[in-house]
Amino acid sequence: MRIAKRAVLTAPGSPVEIWEGPVPTPAGGDVVVSVEMAGVCGTDHHYTLGEVAFPGPMVLGHEGIGRVEELGPDVNTDYAGEPIAPGDLVYWVPLKPCHRCHACTVLEDVSLCPHLSPGRFKDPLTPPIATYTEYASLPAGLSFFRVPEDTPPEAVIAFGCAMPTMLHAMERLGGISFGQRVVVQGCGPVGLAAVMLARLAGAGDIVVVGGPALRLEMAKRLGATETVDLAAAPDAESRIAAVLDATRGRGADVVIEATGRVEAFAEGLSMTARGGRYLIVGLWSAPGSSELTPRIVNNANLRIIGSALSRPRHLHQAVEVARHYHHRLPLAEVVSHRFPLDQAQQALDAVGRQETIKAVIVPGHQ
Incomplete structure (x- = not known):
């Protein structure tokens, strides 16, 4: 079983801590990815200031580019039906709708789901779906999309959830x-x-x-x-x-x-x-x-x-925007700063001071 380091906010105003915990073998429709880049969003900084309702100790990060490490036995495509295999690069935002509420089923607008999971955890043994981590577990029902080989991952993560x-x-x-x-x-x-x-x-x-x-x-x-x-x-x-x-x-x-x-x-x-x-x-x-x-x-x-958040189709469209326009526009250059995982606090501070255009955390970077 893999052991993953994770950047955890234990309380607003407290420095981010690095915890470790296991990442279990995926079952059913689950997927395990190694995180290559995690976008640092202004909302992450707001969490550290206590300006967003704090659910308890949580792995930060909700913008992810990662490489598929292992697929559950029920997974052979991404959420657009594209074939997926270990080694493929994928993009996800770790917000999982419940599909069992008025917003999800009657309004057909999962962005309004009151049960969206923010990837938090109170038990260090729980695998994170958030992105400030070496390995993330994407549960069945959490949309992810393959990043084509001709598309620089920086061109996608440059705008993260934006x-x-x-x-x-x-x-x-x-x-x-x-x-x-x-x-x-x-x-x-x-x-x-x-x-x-x-x-x-x-x-x-x-x-x-x-x-x-x-x-x-x-x-x-x-x-x-x-x-x-x-x-x-x-x-x-x-x-x-x-x-x-x-x-x-x-x-x-x-x-x-x-x-x-x-x-x-x-x-x-x-x-x-x-x-x-x-x-x-x-x-x-x-x-x-x-x-x-x-x-x-x-x-x-x-x-x-x-307008708040997005729906799965907008994540897919974001990949298509990057794919079709990264040659014409400096999308990848929007990524201005890279930080290793153990400098997650420094990354958040830099974003708070507006020193960056876009900062990313690169867990494998030393």
């Missing part, structure tokens, strides 16, 4: 029409995925509000036409003025919130044109509240759309 999240959000938005003006608040992986998808959809002007400079530069490489640096526009009034100037005083047809900061909500509404749409994607783990004047929404015919 690309499927944004694909889901764009679907809920109803798409972007050719030539529409778009503003993206934030330029972390979610914001960068939004920029890229807006450009591929045929958006006209794409203005990105965020920082630091290295992320804004990547936003331009992925399709932004103009950027507003938080360092140069430190208050909401100056940022709103910059956006209105960039959109000829009208505001944006589509504003996409990807900041993770609740104060961005009111600011984004002020950037939205009459008849426009405001898509909220980044506030999943943001504590706090914001005032809203309903009359503004009413009289300007605004649409406010929330």
Whole structure:
């Protein structure tokens, strides 16, 4: 039986610990993978700060690229029906719906399942499905998809959960029409995925509000036409003025919130044109509240759309995006920092300080 090291958060505010535990032989529809890269998401950092409900000691990480080590006897394909074998590279986000609730079966929207497993464990003998680990156990019912040999794994993990999240959000938005003006608040992986998808959809002007400079530069490489640096526009009034100037005083047809900061909500509404749409994607783990004047929404015919998580098809689409566009766009270069597993805390701290474009943990890296 394999023994795997795992990065465990025991309590908010406590440093991440490295635990060890066995990884059992897969049964039925289970799969064991060796983790090659685990994306470090801003939500992981929010867990360490206690800004997300903490379920107890948990293996961190919900973005994974790994190589199949062993298949259960019932497994011969991935969740798109593609043949799978030991040695193949796969991509997964460890959220397993129950398939036995109103959201899963009536709404047919597993992203709303109240029983999604976050990969936590309270017993060190329990195999993790999370990704800050040397080996992960993917249980039957947890979707994973094969990464084609012609696709760099960095091009997939660069956006981690952000690309499927944004694909889901764009679907809920109803798409972007050719030539529409778009503003993206934030330029972390979610914001960068939004920029890229807006450009591929045929958006006209794409203005990105965020920082630091290295992320804004990547936003331009992925399709932004103009950027507003938080360092140069430190208050909401100056940022709103910059956006209105960039959109000829009208505001944006589509504003996409990807900041993770609740104060961005009111600011984004002020950037939205009459008849426009405001898509909220980044506030999943943001504590706090914001005032809203309903009359503004009413009289300007605004649409406010929330979107959280994703569905299995969006993970598959994320692989296809990487496969078809990594030659044209610098997707793999979004991965700016790599850390070994025993430096998981340093990786989280670097993300919290916004020193990275995208950080990944490489368990086999020393």
